Amino acid sequence: MPETSRHAGSVRHGRASGDVSGAVADRDWVSLRSALLDQACEPYRKASRFAYHFARGKLRGDPVFRAILELGLLSGHRRILDLGCGQGLLAAWLRAAAPCCYERGIWPRNWPPAPCPESMRGIELMGREVDRARCALGPACDVVQADIRTAAFGSADAVVILDVLHYIPAPAQREVLQRVRAALPVGGLLLLRVGDADGGLRFHFTQWVDKAVLLMRGRGRVALHCRSIEQWRQLLCECGFDSRAEAMSHGTPFANVLLIALAL
Numbered sequence: 001m002p003e004t005s006r007h008a009g010s011v012r013h014g015r016a017s018g019d020v021s022g023a024v025a026d027r028d029w030v031s032l033r034s035a036l037l038d039q040a041c042e043p044y045r046k047a048s049r050f051a052y053h054f055a056r057g058k059l060r061g062d063p064v065f066r067a068i069l070e071l072g073l074l075s076g077h078r079r080i081l082d083l084g085c086g087q088g089l090l091a092a093w094l095r096a097a098a099p100c101c102y103e104r105g106i107w108p109r110n111w112p113p114a115p116c117p118e119s120m121r122g123i124e125l126m127g128r129e130v131d132r133a134r135c136a137l138g139p140a141c142d143v144v145q146a147d148i149r150t151a152a153f154g155s156a157d158a159v160v161i162l163d164v165l166h167y168i169p170a171p172a173q174r175e176v177l178q179r180v181r182a183a184l185p186v187g188g189l190l191l192l193r194v195g196d197a198d199g200g201l202r203f204h205f206t207q208w209v210d211k212a213v214l215l216m217r218g219r220g221r222v223a224l225h226c227r228s229i230e231q232w233r234q235l236l237c238e239c240g241f242d243s244r245a246e247a248m249s250h251g252t253p254f255a256n257v258l259l260i261a262l263a264l
Helices: 003-007 026-046 049-061 063-070 089-100 127-140 170-183 200-216 229-238
Strands: 079-083 119-124 142-145 158-162 189-195 241-247 256-263
Touching (some): 026 127, 049 127, 063 256, 089 127, 170 229, 189 200
Antiparallel strands (some): 189 256
8 A cells, every 4th residue: 555545644633723614713703604695696586596505405514515715625736537426516616716715815825726727527317406406506517417337537637536435336346446446547546535434423423314315205115225434545546546534513413534535
């Protein structure tokens, strides 16, 4: 295993201040979050009332959106592909971050520059989500309705997969990750958020919520195909990635971890 993996093998539960969110004074984040939410969510008003309020709730409460900006994970990446993109929240968030906040000076001094991708593409299975994304984002983000198990990925500098892979069987997980690796150059980035099957009660609660959401969306009972973080990292290694892990459930009851992987 590469040297970088040995140093970053375990889940990082936080920095000296307590966690990822401790890097910036609370007042700085509250001010930035307010501006980001307003800018990112406003386009969803024309999609539907549900789309707007879902966007506000998700972007406000999910720690991964802050972490992507605070850690500079997508900074400098020109072509971003979002697999299982839903209604396009990541694209809306990034579009709000650079021109609406960073370039206007509404940005914490010790954060990296906001991502400013030249292109954002998304692939989403659910037609209703695709319709909302297209209505809100317009041509700024190319959203395709397709199954990530069979859809063409093209090429990208960074690929994002948030809370998606556990919905497909284990052999398909490997195939998707192999095709992601083929879509990336050496040094390309994959951000993969997964649940930790070794996460105890928090993991079981995460599974329960996943199944409840699927039932509410009319998808019935769907089998979930989960792994421990070490198993996910081993799979990434076998598919040509070097990865490290960041805990990504602070402020929530879930057992989520963000795997930050570089293509070898």
